[in-house]
Amino acid sequence: MVEAPKEEDVLSLAEYVVDFALKNGAEEAEAFIHYSFTRTVSIERGQITKSASIIDQGIGIRALIRNALGFAYTNILEEREDAKAAVLKALKSARSSLPDKYWQGLPSKKSFKDVAGIFDQKVLNLSSEELVKAASAMLKSAKKTDKRVLPVEGSVGAAHICNAIVNSHGVSGFDQGTMVECSLAIVAREKGNVSPICFEFNMERSYNLNPEWVGHEAAKLAAASLKTKHIETEPMKVILTQFALQQLLTYTMLNAIKADYVQRNQSALQGKVGEKVASEIITAYDDGLMDGGIHTWRFDGEGAPRQKTPIIEKGILRSFIYDNYTAKKEGKESTGNSTRAGYLSTPTIEPTNFHIMPGSASPEELMGSVEEALLVYSVQGAHSSNPVSGEFSVVATPAFKVKNGKVEHATRGVMLVGSIFEVMKNVTALANNERKVGQIVAPWVLIENIKVVGR
């Protein structure tokens, strides 16, 4: 096994690189080092078939000359010469590029807040045998739940991630965390009838997985999705589970709150700070410091401190999310939302843990509160939404007709049509069952009046 990098070693390399860039003509410079070690055990078609170990590390360098930004990266960190060669490439790119008149410098030094629940030594110590054991437990639980199911694919994985950053304005930081996940995708089959793929997962920062639950839930959903009935085309009340909500928000609203989109006239929320943009029961934070959050770190992709930013309070839009560049353009401070795809990219703005505060009703009470509704677990085609206007036209699958608090039957191929911004205004109730899915932390939501195209 290649050893995880030590804090003093990576910071010393990063400092060396920044210094080398300055000596060779950079006016500002930054080095970002990323290391990840991932082990995965994979399931295919009902059995454990493979296992993988992936080590990825590298350095990304931003260098500025006359306000023109050059960037270079390399995944070869064995000799300082390799890093130096990357610096020279970044400088060459900067010299070839065009100056940016809005550039106001890399971030300056600020203290980071402490975060909890993002590193667990137990995850690092997990043996491959323990990963296999968890995968077997997940499979067994699925098969026990219903005989008609086939676990199509799944995995159990554990990762160790380290990030370090140094820039020429005194920013210097090192952070490490762990990530552990198990997931299972299942189809059920009966007499030539195939259910849609049904998916369940756990993703945590500490070793807190429940593979039996994941297997059971995915199997239950697939079996329930087998028998479908037609529903009519009409506006309906819709309950979105966290998956469906996350899919619809990711390609629309989560872009609309990015300062970059707002400043470049690509956000439907432009100019709406202080206005009502959602139902008054909606309060949402971008919480980069959330305990055990999937996207919780001490600092962001350019070394600005992570923070908790109110985005929507009781339906009123309070703030957008910023990186250093977009914040300085408006004379503001970064909200710590600069994000990196490891060492491979320049930073972009992304939400951290977009936390929609839960309500008080249990999921059963939420279903029982309406005469009829469509309960949607996942949608197909959310990525084909109009990313700017927020209009979507997607297939709800798996989805169930709910009547008087009871799941009546599954539906197939039913479409949901609307605009995410209308959807957010039409939220009438929130359940108390929040969970982490991708960039959101949210409960089930009940929405009035979504157009449902029946089949």
Add this chain to the structure above:
Amino acid sequence: MANIVKLAEEKFGVKHIEVRAQKLLKTMLTVKEERVEAAKEGIENGIAIRVLFNGAWGFASIGTLKTEPIIKALTDACTMARVASSSIKNPIKLAKHKASEDKVVAKARKNPAHISIEEKISTMTTIARTVLMFDRRIKGCTIDYLDSVGTTYFMNSEGSYIEQDKLYVWAKITATAKEGDVITFSREEVGSTVGYEIFDSETPELIGDRTAKRAIDQLRAKPPKGGKFEAVLGPNVVGVFVHEAFGHLAEADLALSGSIIMDKIGKKIASDHVTIYDDGTVEGAFGSFKYDDEGVPAQKTLLIKDGVIVGLMHNRETASKFKVESTGNARAENYRVEPIIRMRNTYMAPRDYTLEEMLEDVRFGYYFKSFRGGQANLDGTFQVGIQEAYEIVNGEIGEPVRNASISGNTLETLHKVDAVGKDFELWPGRCGKGQTAFVCDGGPHIRVKEVIVGGSA
């Protein structure tokens, strides 16, 4: 590499081992309006080792080309395989394949590695300027540019050794337009394995105009009606339909996983007009290559012939299950990850209709010209989001329509194809299946008797 293969056999008792290595240089640009956000260059070198041990796979990858860490990776791969094999019931077997030795040299007229960053910046900012100058209602333009030039190396314990130059040039251009409360969005992609000469035919002006015009035309577009309608699909939409709605179901791993195709092989699943290929041999196309990442030559694979499903896309593992030969569809995005079954250039073969002939019998329907995104499920439910559509009224193309999407069941829809055109276009794209693969898809214009149209709210 040869040493690793030998070591695996001698020290770990591994019978089948594959070693892949990669040397790669990337150049990327992000342009927002006319501002160059960053000019980026990167090096990605590394090695991957895959072993088959007692019927289970072990895989390890690491970003280095040095011996010592590679031997550690080999140890990892063997250990991982041993652990994974502990509970295997149906051991994995590989279809036989004749070993190849070859060296594939890129023959770009304009190798992107020899084009200066200044010239690339100039091409991209020209596109951006063309978009922004097209109409005052254009509010934004984002361009992502990527070229990657490198060599991959493949060796296995059966004696294959393949060195392959890899070259990709790609750009994505998006434009937004706004008038009153209406916001529109338009996307174009350019992709080629030929070289930078792609921009000689797809000139910055052509690309820029095409992207901007769509965003502007959409401003006056009306929402579609929801429901079932007759439709004519343009080559771009046919491509994404063939890829998403049918192609994924015909990837042998997904077929085995229970896709609705599984019990239909050899049976009629589409109208007589439908013939579909997945073809890795189209010269210069974005999804073309000579050998896949298991060392199997890419081929032109017939999937549907005159409505009958005759083949699937295979790697060596699924080929063994079906007792056929691999079709050369095993692709890995890069050295970090293992090869999985991916499409290459997937298309419907042309027939004999003209667009006019297809339109003339339609009293009311939709012409879907360009897609925004698509997705399918194993149960055969597909969805394709549309970025450019028009009404068809009394046999003629009418008013533009915005934010439509079509859906349906793949098999029902394939049976409803009642006319296939004689034109043909292939469009580059990127396909996600855990990993990203560069592909093309396309075909001629086709007419479908009925699809479900998701109207606007």
